[in-house]
Amino acid sequence: MIKKVLIANRGEIALRVIRACRELGLESVAVHSTADADSLHVKFADQAVCIGPPPSRGSYLNMPMIISAAEVTGADAIHPGYGFLSENADFADVVKKCKLTWIGPPPDAMRLMGDKIRARKAMQDAGVPVLPGSTGLHSESDVFEGAERIGFPLIMKATAGGGGRGMKIVFEKEKLIESWAMGRTEAQAAFGNPEMYMERYCQKPRHIEIQVVADKHGHYTHLGERECSIQRRHQKVLEEAPSCALPDETRKKLQAAAVRAIESIGYTNVGTLEFLLDSDGSFYFMEMNTRLQVEHPVTELVTGVDLVREQLKIAAGEPLSWSGEKIARGHAIELRINAEDPSSFAPWPGKITALHMPGGLGVRVDTHVYAGYTVPPNYDSMIAKVIVHDIDRPAAIRRARRCLDEMVIEGIRTNIPFLRRIVNNQDFIRGDFDTGFVGRLLAPPT
Numbered sequence: 172m173i174k175k176v177l178i179a180n181r182g183e184i185a186l187r188v189i190r191a192c193r194e195l196g197l198e199s200v201a202v203h204s205t206a207d208a209d210s211l212h213v214k215f216a217d218q219a220v221c222i223g224p225p226p227s228r229g230s231y232l233n234m235p236m237i238i239s240a241a242e243v244t245g246a247d248a249i250h251p252g253y254g255f256l257s258e259n260a261d262f263a264d265v266v267k268k269c270k271l272t273w274i275g276p277p278p279d280a281m282r283l284m285g286d287k288i289r290a291r292k293a294m295q296d297a298g299v300p301v302l303p304g305s306t307g308l309h310s311e312s313d314v315f316e317g318a319e320r321i322g323f324p325l326i327m328k329a330t331a332g333g334g335g336r337g338m339k340i341v342f343e344k345e346k347l348i349e350s351w352a353m354g355r356t357e358a359q360a361a362f363g364n365p366e367m368y369m370e371r372y373c374q375k376p377r378h379i380e381i382q383v384v385a386d387k388h389g390h391y392t393h394l395g396e397r398e399c400s401i402q403r404r405h406q407k408v409l410e411e412a413p414s415c416a417l418p419d420e421t422r423k424k425l426q427a428a429a430v431r432a433i434e435s436i437g438y439t440n441v442g443t444l445e446f447l448l449d450s451d452g453s454f455y456f457m458e459m460n461t462r463l464q465v466e467h468p469v470t471e472l473v474t475g476v477d478l479v480r481e482q483l484k485i486a487a488g489e490p491l492s493w494s495g496e497k498i499a500r501g502h503a504i505e506l507r508i509n510a511e512d513p514s515s516f517a518p519w520p521g522k523i524t525a526l527h528m529p530g531g532l533g534v535r536v537d538t539h540v541y542a543g544y545t546v547p548p549n550y551d552s553m554i555a556k557v558i559v560h561d562i563d564r565p566a567a568i569r570r571a572r573r574c575l576d577e578m579v580i581e582g583i584r585t586n587i588p589f590l591r592r593i594v595n596n597q598d599f600i601r602g603d604f605d606t607g608f609v610g611r612l613l614a615p616p617t
Contacts, residue, residue, distance in 0.1 A: 180252030185212035191479035204230035206547040248272035284459040297435035304370035329358035330366040335405025376447040381429035410466035415602040469503035472560040508555040520548040524582035529574035
């Protein structure tokens with residue numbers, strides 16, 4: 172029985188978890204750095220504990236301080252949100268060893284899917300399609316042998332990470348060793364592990380992910396897909412549910428593969444399997460995120476399922492809140508609002524002097540900021556998510572445009588002008604795009 176939840180995170184996701192706790196009658200504990208003392212998640216939690224200075228390593232990545240905060244406040248469960256320690260299996264183990272409930276998947280499943288090479292093998296064993304690839308690349312001979320077998324173009328990735336860090340696309344043999352060396356350096360800096368592997372590179376794929384959910388009673392299911400192809404430097408900018416690119420037959424195969432995958436590894440709680448959809452309609456497993464996704468609200472709006480509430484109930488040992496398959500209703504789009512220059516995309520922290528968020532039917536805003544709030548320079552630049560829902564994709568796009576026109580954020584710069592370019596672009600409106608869409612949109616005219 173869970174009674175009090177500590178949220179080991181900050182910003183809008185911490186506030187999102189606090190709201191779910193409140194609706195379930197649970198108490199909440201916010202932890203925060205000194206830079207976040209005035210954030211809304213600190214104001215709305217039942218209790219708040221300062222755990223360190225602004226740098227993440229001294230606060231939101233500080234395991235002993237987070238565990239101490241849980242003990243001091245009497246929290247009996249920890250929700251990690253996303254980012255920070257959310258996919259750290261060692262932290263999940265520590266939480267469990269301290270007799271606290273971990274609101275997430277089993278640590279062993281996190282380790283398995285966090286190691287990209289082992290994850291590929293597990294998916295192959297489960298009958299999930301994967302791109303031709305290699306095992307770990309430990310020498311120049313490994314690199315050349317792998318490239319000869321896979322062919323060009325190919326992509327090198329960090330075994331221990333994601334998000335584009337350490338990733339190198341290689342089109343010719345002469346660039347192999349240089350790319351491998353650069354990737355190793357970046358992977359070591361980002362993840363503390365320099366190991367790389369390679370896969371065949373899909374040149375114009377779409378990025379499709381499947382939301383999966385499983386309880387501790389043997390119920391494995393999915394909540395449909397999300398279209399995540401609108402990315403800049405491998406970072407998502409805008410997400411949709413459902414995808415307009417999937418024929419029904421392909422959609423069913425993707426969903427079945429995702430459910431088969433989590434059942435094969437004994438996964439519980441929520442998670443996301445990410446796939447590449449090739450131009451010929453083939454799909455391939457890319458990676459699994461063993462946590463809640465930033466873009467989870469679009470799934471919530473088309474299915475009516477509160478994913479955070481479901482996380483809490485699953486962790487407490489309760490069965491899923493529904494049976495059978497959820498059918499997506501209408502169309503949802505999420506716009507990530509970042510504090511950044513809309514031309515250079517450089518972070519733009521500072522004080523928000525005026526703020527007006529959009530509203531109306533079918534509009535949801537997840538944010539931790541307010542007029543007078545100072546956006547700190549220490550963390551990710553995302554300050555809000557605007558999520559719209561309507562009867563179909565054209566209507567949702569029109570609602571998204573209206574929301575962007577209605578937003579007022581003064582005192583700092585944001586990416587709102589850039590998002591307007593996307594939702595008014597004819598290729599986007601037609602659904603004619605892939606993961607290279609933003610790169611082409613930003614390319615100088617020839």
